[in-house]
Amino acid sequence: xxRFDGPFAFRPALRxxxxxxxxxKDRPILTFESVFxxxxxxxxxxxxxxxxxxxxxxxxxxxxxxxxxxxxxxxxYRSETVDxxxxxxxxxDVARLKDDAIPFLRRxxxxxxxxxxLVPAWSVYENVAVALEVLSLPTRLxxxxxxxxxxxxxxxxxxxxxxxxxxxxxxxxxxxxxxxVGEPALILAxxxxxxxxxxxxxxxxGLFEEIHEGGTxxxxxxxxxxxxxxxxxxxVVLDEGKALDVPQGIAIDSDDHYRLPN
Amino acid sequence: MISLSTTLRARRGMMRxxxxxxxxxxxxxxxxxxxxxxxxxxxxxxxxxxRWAHAGRASVYLKDNxxxxxxxxxxxxLLRVGGVKQVRYVSxxxxxxxxxxxxxxxxxxxxxxxxxxxxxxLEVEVVPEMTDTELVDMATKLQKLPSVEDVETYQxxxxxxxxxxxxxxxxxxxxxxxxxxxxxxxVGSTIRLALQRRRTEVEVLKLVGATDRFVKGPYILEGSxxxxxxxxxxxxxxxxxxxxxRARLDGEFVNLLGLQPQFLPWYLVTALVCSGALLGAxxxxxxxxxxxxx
Numbered sequence: 001x002x003r004f005d006g007p008f009a010f011r012p013a014l015r016x017x018x019x020x021x022x023x024x025k026d027r028p029i030l031t032f033e034s035v036f037x038x039x040x041x042x043x044x045x046x047x048x049x050x051x052x053x054x055x056x057x058x059x060x061x062x063x064x065x066x067x068x069x070x071x072x073x074x075x076x077y078r079s080e081t082v083d084x085x086x087x088x089x090x091x092x093d094v095a096r097l098k099d100d101a102i103p104f105l106r107r108x109x110x111x112x113x114x115x116x117x118l119v120p121a122w123s124v125y126e127n128v129a130v131a132l133e134v135l136s137l138p139t140r141l142x143x144x145x146x147x148x149x150x151x152x153x154x155x156x157x158x159x160x161x162x163x164x165x166x167x168x169x170x171x172x173x174x175x176x177x178x179x180x181v182g183e184p185a186l187i188l189a190x191x192x193x194x195x196x197x198x199x200x201x202x203x204x205x206g207l208f209e210e211i212h213e214g215g216t217x218x219x220x221x222x223x224x225x226x227x228x229x230x231x232x233x234x235x236v237v238l239d240e241g242k243a244l245d246v247p248q249g250i251a252i253d254s255d256d257h258y259r260l261p262n
Numbered sequence: 263m264i265s266l267s268t269t270l271r272a273r274r275g276m277m278r279x280x281x282x283x284x285x286x287x288x289x290x291x292x293x294x295x296x297x298x299x300x301x302x303x304x305x306x307x308x309x310x311x312x313r314w315a316h317a318g319r320a321s322v323y324l325k326d327n328x329x330x331x332x333x334x335x336x337x338x339x340l341l342r343v344g345g346v347k348q349v350r351y352v353s354x355x356x357x358x359x360x361x362x363x364x365x366x367x368x369x370x371x372x373x374x375x376x377x378x379x380x381x382x383x384l385e386v387e388v389v390p391e392m393t394d395t396e397l398v399d400m401a402t403k404l405q406k407l408p409s410v411e412d413v414e415t416y417q418x419x420x421x422x423x424x425x426x427x428x429x430x431x432x433x434x435x436x437x438x439x440x441x442x443x444x445x446x447x448x449v450g451s452t453i454r455l456a457l458q459r460r461r462t463e464v465e466v467l468k469l470v471g472a473t474d475r476f477v478k479g480p481y482i483l484e485g486s487x488x489x490x491x492x493x494x495x496x497x498x499x500x501x502x503x504x505x506x507x508r509a510r511l512d513g514e515f516v517n518l519l520g521l522q523p524q525f526l527p528w529y530l531v532t533a534l535v536c537s538g539a540l541l542g543a544x545x546x547x548x549x550x551x552x553x554x555x556x
Contacts, residue, residue, distance in 0.1 A: 107471035119463045131470040133267050
């Protein structure tokens with residue numbers, strides 16, 4: 001069976017005329033090479049971050065507030081640009097993309113935020129369908145795929161509800177449905193449980209794990225130690241602008257200090 | 263090309279912010295009414311000029327002491343001139359009676375006018391194909407005759423009209439500039455406000471990989487619709503005013519000017535609406551160029 005047909009099969013949304021390289025399938029999905037980023041001169045947020053994420057991984061990115069978790073993700077979907085270094089997504093340097101190529105990068109990345117970033121005046125259906133409308137897919141296909149995405153996040157039959165009247169947990173589910181409806185290669189979650197109560201946070205994490213089981217790579221940025229404790233997975237700790245990789249997960253002691261496993 | 267999605271999103275945006283768009287359309291309509299009104303005046307002045315330039319007539323004013331034989335010889339000489347269709351003698355008394363019939367309410371005032379106010383004339387009707395030069399030539403020859411006081415070919419009147427039209431065209435051009443700036447300002451402000459209100463929408467669209475064209479499309483369409491509806495609304499308002507005025511003063515216009523006032527021709531209305539749509543789209547594009555960033 002070809003790697004293109006397996007459970008981790010991924011067909012990126014490419015620009016018209018662009019060719020998909022088979023070699024890209026064998027590369028890590030994400031590579032950070034000596035990435036530097038600062039907002040103010042003299043105080044860089046990221047100081048030479050090196051990080052490799054393989055296809056199909058679930059990685060927690062954690063660290064204290066201001067450590068650069070969100071910056072790391074923003075650099076990935078080109079909301080920010082690196083000062084130095086390279087970020088390779090499927091072998092392409094994200095930092096060197098031209099402006100008109102950025103939408104095509106974003107079509108291959110699903111992003112979920114702490115504040116959901118939904119349009120309150122739109123219905124649940126419209127908020128999810130927008131990710132497919134930009135691809136100019138036929139309406140019937142959009143309807144089917146949005147229905148499937150809503151079913152996956154447990155909001156089947158809620159398509160007509162206005163997003164603005166949903167509870168926080170439901171809004172985050174809509175945001176997740178929007179992120180997965182285009183079947184992206186990579187899901188970035190930037191503190192997606194930050195506005196939710198602990199039980200709801202664990203439910204949402206479970207949803208991301210289900211998505212991951214389907215073969216999608218998930219990068220989950222959080223400072224919620226409970227989540228790190230309940231799901232021991234690969235953790236990348238960002239501190240003082242550097243990335244520390246902890247493949248077997250992390251333990252946090254009673255003084256809120258990260259404790260690496262023996 | 264405008265996609266279905268662009269149209270749907272533009273319609274959705276306009277429906278959700280209908281008050282903002284209605285206000286914008288109203289403001290544009292006011293600007294277009296001024297421009298449309300000037301076009302209407304120019305159109306009717308042109309019709310008037312055309313009517314009088316090809317009036318096909320001249321009035322030969324006779325001296326008070328002109329003898330009947332002299333008048334008859336002038337009349338028969340005129341009838342021999344090529345292009346002259348008919349010559350009619352109108353005595354001073356007849357002129358007074360004719361004028362009195364059309365101004366019955368001023369009968370007393372008319373009765374007090376001196377006899378010189380209504381000189382005897384020869385009303386000459388010429389074929390419309392007769393050129394201005396031929397008419398002037400004929401008038402010059404007539405003026406040399408001893409029984410002729412003056413000859414009116416109505417050329418001075420059409421020249422004055424031409425000057426008026428040139429003034430009207432200049433005023434219209436000035437108003438077109440005003441309309442241009444009004445459209446740029448109104449549509450620009452509306453799009454800026456709409457963008458501000460739909461900031462999250464734009465952010466979401468960018469996030470899911472919408473191209474700049476996809477994001478801007480509905481706003482450009484909205485600007486275009488605003489411009490077109492503003493122009494169309496102005497035309498409708500102008501048509502209503504025109505009908506009211508014509509219903510009240512139609513007879514007066516015919517008596518005074520010799521023709522019925524006409525509304526803007528269909529091609530001018532179409533041009534007005536199309537230019538509104540184009541200007542609206544351009545104004546929206548200009549605003550978006552500065553505001554929507556990747």
